[in-house]
């Protein structure tokens with residue numbers, strides 16, 4: 001998908017976007033960062049088709065778009081699963097198929113909300129999980145997520161990172177947490193006062209996409225069975241922080257992490273999480289704690 005010459009001025013006269021060109025390619029997570037009021041949510045609404053730009057065009061938008069907005073309407077009275085069912089029907093999707101996918105996703109994200117509560121009474125994190133499931137369960141060709149990690153606990157945040165890392169469709173994300181930087185191959189753009197940073201725009205300050213010298217990534221993977229033969233003979237060298245049947249964690253230099261992940265995916269592994277190693281944080285994960293990875297099957 002391509003956004004070409006996008007301008008957007010609200011009825012109030014606020015010029016939120018002032019000529020944005022952006023390619024959102026399948027398989028390349030596209031991340032937009034920027035300060036408050038920079039125009040990120042406006043850009044995502046336009047990309048998702050929820051708002052029409054005052055000028056410019058959106059080309060080749062995939063037919064099915066999953067969209068997590070920056071905020072939910074305040075007074076949603078439907079309980080979560082009924083709301084998901086309602087959204088599936090509005091989108092003319094098979095509600096039973098969507099419900100099955102939603103059940104799996106809710107479990108992966110560790111949803112703990114009450115099924116009978118109205119949406120408006122859920123906690124922030126559980127509301128966010130329902131919003132994510134609504135966006136993901138329609139099997140979108142384009143996923144547009146406005147601050148998807150906001151409000152999630154650590155396990156849910158890791159589960160979401162793994163879900164996004166394994167997607168092959170187009171993904172457009174705003175993210176102030178910095179987590180999206182860890183997605184394999186992520187392309188990060190900075191929006192400032194409605195303009196995207198480009199080399200041709202001296203007013204803009206592009207975010208460095210290259211990691212700082214010495215930066216390391218911690219990669220948690222799922223695999224079938226014992227990971228040691230993989231680690232010893234198949235995968236590129238990496239510092240192993242933990243290994244257990246069905247699961248292992250390695251630390252690799254950030255510049256090598258994309259190539260390392262590509263090799264691991266090609267070897268049949270699945271990504272559980274990818275996170276920058278915080279300065280001063282050393283390995284404390286040996287041995288790997290027992291978990292779902294005890295199974296001989298690749299955990300989903």
Ligand SMILES: Nc1ncnc2c1ncn2[C@@H]1O[C@H](COP(=O)(O)OP(=O)(O)OP(=O)(O)O)[C@@H](O)[C@H]1O
Nearest residue numbers: 010012014016034035036037038039040041042043
């Ligand atoms: N519905 C609206 N009507 C009028 N102005 C709006 C509307 N929505 C956003 N704006 C204005 O457009 C500009 C861009 O807002 P937007 O929400 O897109 O920025 P943002 O980068 O997502 O900000 P934040 O990080 O604070 O969420 C801001 O000046 C905002 O006040």
